[in-house]
Amino acid sequence: MTAAAPAAASRIAVVTGASSGIGAATARQLAAAGYRVVLTARRKDRIEALAAEISDAGHQAAAYALDITDRAAVDEFATAFKTIGVLVNNAGGALGADPVATGDPAEWRQMYETNVIGTLNVTQALLPALTASGDGTVVVLSSTAGFATYEGGAGYVAAKHAEHVLAETLRLEIVGTPVRVIEVAPGMVKTEEFALTRFGGDKEKAEKVYQGVAQPLSADDVADTITWAVTRPSHVNIDLLVVRPRAQASNTKVHREL
Template sequence: MTVTSHQPETQRKRAVVTGASSGIGAATVRLLVASGWDVVALARREARLRALAQETGCTYVVADITADESVAQAVEAITAGGRVDALVNNAGGALGADRVDNADLEQWSRMYELNVLGTFRMTNALLPALRETAGSIVVVTSTAAHEPYEGGGGYVAAKFAERVAARTLRLELVGEPLRVIEIAPGMVHTEEFSLVRFAGDQGKADAVYDGVPNPLQAEDIAEAIRWSLSMPAHVNVDSLVVRPVAQAAYTKTHRVTS
C-alpha cells in the first residue's frame, strides 16, 4: 500500500473517494478539491492515482476494497492523516450482461463483493472517524438499484442490495448526526464502465451509447455528490436519481438513428 500527500494537513473538510482512478470517482476528486475540500483518492491503480494527485493536489491511498487487510491498512493511513468528514463510496461496477438462466455466478459473486461488501467494508471501517466529525456517507448506486432490466440480473441484485443496506444504515443511525446519502446515476458515458462490463469489447461498449443524445458525463454525477455534501448539516439527501433527458427509465431510452 502506498500513501502520498501533496499538501499540508489543514482544518478544511476532508473526504475519502473510492474508485478514484477513473470516471465518476476521478471527477469527484477534481470537483471536491476545486470546491475547497481536502481529498483522499483511493483505488487499486497507483499510476493513475499518482497522476490525479499531481493534477489536483489530492492525497492518495492505494487499496483494494474487497480485501479486509488492505482496507484496514488504508483506513489506518487515512485516519492518521487527519479528520474524515465524508466518505464517497463510488467503487463498483458491472460484469457481463447474461440472462439469469445463463448466469455466470462467479461474476455475480465478484459484483456483490465489490459493490456491496466493498462499500460496507469501507463504511464500517471509517464510521468511528465519521462519528467524530458528524460526517456524511455517500453511496453511489445506480438506477439499476431501483429497477430491473433484462441482462442485468447480477448487477441489479448487487445494486439493490447496496441501496437497501445503505437505507438500513440510515435507519440505524437516526439519533446520530451522521448523513447517509444515495446518488443513483442513470446512463453515464465514462471511459471504462461498459468496457469493463463487456470484457474489453470496444464495439459492445460503444453500442451502449450509440445514438443517445447527450448521455450524462462523470462530471454531472460529481456535481450531484458535491451538491449533496454542500447542503446544511440538518439536510439529508436520502436518495437522488440522476438520468440524462434522453433516458426515462433503464429500458426507455431515446436514440437517434441515421
Template structure:
C-alpha cells in the same frame, strides 16, 4: 473517496478538491491515483475494497474523516440468469456490496468523531429497477440501495448524513467496456443517444448534496439524461 482512479470517482475527486475539500483518493491503480492527486492537490492511497487487510491499512492511514464517498463498484457481465456466471456474480457482489460495507464499517468511528459527517453511496438506477441481462449488477446495486437505507435508520439521531446518488445512463471510458468486453459493444450502449450523462454531471450532483447545510439530508437523488425516461425507455436518433 473509493474508486477514484477513473470515471465518476476521478471526476468527483477533482470537483470536491475545487470545492475546497481535502481529498483522499483511493483505488487499486496507484499510478493513476498519484497522477490525479498531484494535479488536484489531493492524497493518494492504495485500496482494494475486496481485501480486508487493505481496508484496515487504509483506515489506519487516515487521521480524520468527514466525508466518505463509496464509489468503488462495477458490472462484469450482461448474462441472463439462465447463463449466470457465478464467479462474476460473486465478484460483482464483493466489489459493490461487501467492499462498500468493509470501508463504511472501518471508517464509521472516525466519521462519528468528526461531529458532522457524510456517508455517500454512488448507487445506480439498477438498484431501483431490474432489467433483462442485468441480474448480477441489479442484485448488487439493490444491495447498495438497501445498505444506504438501513444505515440511515441505524444512524438516526447521530451527526452523520447518509446520501445515495443513483445515476442512470452515464458514458465513461471503462464501465460498459469492462462489462461487455469490447469497444464495439460498449459504444452500442450509447449509440444514437443525444447527450448521455458524463462523469462530471454526477460529480456535480455529489458536490451539491455534500455542500448543503448539514441539517439537509438528500436521501436519494435519481439522475438520468433527458433522453432516458426509464431503464427501458431511451430516445435514440437514427
C-alpha cells in the same frame, strides 16, 4: 441555498474508485469545493497522477492504493484517520450482460464483492472517524439498477439493489448521530471504462449501449450532483437522488436518434 464550506474537523474526503470516471471527477470537484481529498483505487499510478493534478491546481490531495474487497487492507487504511468529513463509496461496476440461465456465478460474486461488500468494508472501517468529525457524510453511489431490473442485467441489478438497501438501513440505524447518509443513483452515464469493462473490452458492444443517445450523463454531471448533495448545510440530508439524462425515461426506455 448556498454551498456549505467544510468545517476544519470534516475537511477530509475519501473517494473510492478514484482512478477514473465518476470517482476521479468527484475527487476533482470536492477538492475545488475545499476538501482535502484522499484518492483510493487499485491502480496506484492513476491515483498518484490525479493527486498530482489536483495539487498542481492549488488543492490538497493524497493517493492511497487500496482494494476495497480486502478487509485487512481497508482496516489498515482507516487507522490513518482520527476524523474525516466525507466518504464517497464510488468503487463498483458491472460485469457481463448474460441472462440468469447462463450468467457466470464468478462475475456475480465479483460484482457483489465490489459493489456491496466493498462498500460495507470501507463504511464500517471509517464510520468512527466520520462520527468523530461531528459532521460526517457517507455517500453511496448506487444506480437506477438498484430500483428496477432489465433483461441481461440481473447480476448487477442484484448487487445495486443490495447496495441501496445498505444505504437505507444504515441511515435508519445511525439516526441521531452526526453522520448523514446520501445515496446518488445515476442512470445512463458514459465514461471511458464502465461499459468497456462490462463487455470484457469489446468496444463495439460498449458503444452500442450509448448508440443514438445524443447526451448521456457524463462523469462530471454525476460528480456535480454528488458535490452539491455533500455541500448542503449539515442538517440537510439528501436521502436519495436519482439522476438520468433527459433521453432516458427508465432503465428500458431510452430515446435514440438512429
